[in-house]
Amino acid sequence: MSHAEEVRDLVRRWTEAVHRGELESVLADHADDIVMFDVPPPHRGVRGMAAYRELWPPFFEWQRSGAVFEIDEIEVVAGEDVAFAYALLRCGTPDELAERPDQRLRLTLGLRREGERWVVVHEHHSFADTSGPSG
Amino acid sequence: MSHAEEVRDLVRRWTEAVHRGELESVLADHADDIVMFDVPPPHRGVRGMAAYRELWPPFFEWQRSGAVFEIDEIEVVAGEDVAFAYALLRCGTPDELAERPDQRLRLTLGLRREGERWVVVHEHHSFADTSGPSG
Numbered sequence: 001m002s003h004a005e006e007v008r009d010l011v012r013r014w015t016e017a018v019h020r021g022e023l024e025s026v027l028a029d030h031a032d033d034i035v036m037f038d039v040p041p042p043h044r045g046v047r048g049m050a051a052y053r054e055l056w057p058p059f060f061e062w063q064r065s066g067a068v069f070e071i072d073e074i075e076v077v078a079g080e081d082v083a084f085a086y087a088l089l090r091c092g093t094p095d096e097l098a099e100r101p102d103q104r105l106r107l108t109l110g111l112r113r114e115g116e117r118w119v120v121v122h123e124h125h126s127f128a129d130t131s132g133p134s135g
Numbered sequence: 136m137s138h139a140e141e142v143r144d145l146v147r148r149w150t151e152a153v154h155r156g157e158l159e160s161v162l163a164d165h166a167d168d169i170v171m172f173d174v175p176p177p178h179r180g181v182r183g184m185a186a187y188r189e190l191w192p193p194f195f196e197w198q199r200s201g202a203v204f205e206i207d208e209i210e211v212v213a214g215e216d217v218a219f220a221y222a223l224l225r226c227g228t229p230d231e232l233a234e235r236p237d238q239r240l241r242l243t244l245g246l247r248r249e250g251e252r253w254v255v256v257h258e259h260h261s262f263a264d265t266s267g268p269s270g
Binding site: 035037038039040041042043044045073075077078079080081082083084086088102103104106108110112113121122124126127128129130131132 | 170173175179180210212213214217237238243247248256257259263264265266267
């Protein structure tokens with residue numbers, strides 16, 4: 001596999017683990033110093049593996065209630081030793097997806113290569129803010 | 136300069152050009168196929184240089200009315216040929232900053248190296264969503 005294919009495969013496996021609520025798989029390819037800009041606060045981001053790990057159980061519960069977390073589109077830019085990916089995901093319950101069919105979770109991941117593997121060091125998750133004049 | 140220093144310098148110059156409303160400098164280091172996830176919609180992102188260029192004049196007008204666009208903190212991960220940066224910015228009018236002192240604009244940039252220079256191919260801008268239960 002090329003580096004871009006490896007990153008794409010990592011992100012696909014990660015989204016599936018998020019949906020299925022498999023905590024150890026969700027964390028497996030993440031750095032101890034992960035910095036995640038999540039949809040809600042904290043404004044300065046979720047910092048470090050211990051804080052990142054704590055995020056997931058409530059999200060898994062929501063997924064189990066019938067929500068989806070599916071890649072709609074992904075682009076990967078991978079070099080020798082650093083890569084990033086940006087993607088649009090369907091993320092919501094069937095009712096939410098029906099109500100806002102155009103909405104996507106916007107996801108950006110930053111990765112660095114450590115030995116023979118890729119490690120996620122940064123995540124940025126957001127929805128477009130529809131409360132303003134252009135929403 | 137190291138690659139990381141070059142990227143840090145590029146982002147610093149870009150934020151200053153955004154604040155001063157210098158359109159050609161804002162666009163100078165960006166790829167024709169730039170994909171930007173902006174704070175407001177479109178949900179699938181602002182795609183391509185022509186659309187990216189159109190964003191800025193209203194934002195410049197707002198900056199000239201007294202708003203700031205200043206890096207508070209930035210981290211850069213730069214490899215041989217690909218890099219990303221993530222940063223927290225103070226972004227708002229003095230009144231807005233006084234009202235929400237902890238709020239930051241969360242910014243992630245993805246870059247690739249073209250010859251002897253870095254080019255921005257992806258931007259992700261968001262504020263944490265404080266409308267939910269954890270806000």
